[in-house]
Amino acid sequence: MALNKQTQAIRIQADKTGEKEHSTPVFLTSSFTFETAEDMRAAFADENDDNIYSRYSNPTVDEFVKKMCMLEGAEAGFATASGMAAVFNSIFALLKAGDHLICCSSVFGSTYALATKFLPRYGIECTLVSANAHDEWEAAVKPNTKMIYLETPTNPQLEILDLEWAGDFCKRHQLIFNVDNCFASPILQNPIEFGADIVSHSATKWIDGQGRVLGGVVVGRADLIHDIYMFCRNTGPSMSPFNAWVLTKSLETLDVRMERHCKNALAIASYFENHEKISWLKYPFLPSHPEYAIAKKQMRAGGGILCFELKGGIESGRKFLDALQLLSMTPNLGDTRSIASHPASTTHSKLSESERLSVGITPGLIRISAGLEHVQDVINDIEQALTSC
């Protein structure tokens, strides 16, 4: 029977233990036993897909990976201990000294550090380009360019990059197309439909969705994932089976959770769009968003994040955070609980003002991750906090 994705995300299950359990079991074991020396030899010779050791594979981790591949439309995947382990291995396992990477300048902070500080140490060159300046991307291509790397929507400015254009760009120049799809989640956007070869996720965010565990996953073309798998099997960033169990249970509810996250975010964005204390507000599915048409083309809904600029600048940002009574002040996103952050006074406070502006961090920028609470309570809290700044 052909099943829809929503059903498969609920029904795909690891080997049963023989106890007829209904909910998915967790295989907390570091290794697996063999009946005969011949069976063990065959497993090590890759003549079958028996589990050997949980750094290589584990049934609970495989269940999570299988669901992620199904949701992204990918041939294969590998799960890692965190989102950064997925991002790191998706780049380092596929590039070598002498190769060149083109990377969007609006990427997650640790990814930016990886591209600018760590890649060059190993002889891998990187050119940073602006999100939607297609002429910069074209001009950056060199004979040794092997891969492009991007995120969309970007954090925290919510720029939308055109995945169809990027897919065509990679085809013309024969480049590996690597996308961090964390902000959209596999429910709202599937980059492989637009030609992506590799898709990574921080499962810590929407996929867990309840702020409990760290995790990451990289999925995509089987030949590339095989190289990533061999690299990871020897370097050891594997996901813990316990975290995989938490995350595979989370995938059973991801579709319904994303529906409510998006509905709440759109309601909050629409309510505050023209507020007197706010100079601009961005949400991908509001027609006022500069890349609204691209968002509509490649996303099924606008996502759970919105951002706005307070007219009062950096001081107002701090006052806003201090006045909140319900929203959490924490450096995370994609939780059942709504979260507010003020990058200029926290995550980016060590940069000078001009450095902050160059990466899109304006002084009064507030990022809201819409949770699953009753949306009126979230709106009321933001509204009362705005009166004090």
Ligand SMILES: *Cc1c(COP(=O)(O)O)cnc(C)c1O
């Ligand atoms: C959080 C995040 C990461 C890193 O994930 P961790 O699980 O914290 O390692 C990577 N990319 C994006 C877009 C993120 O938001």
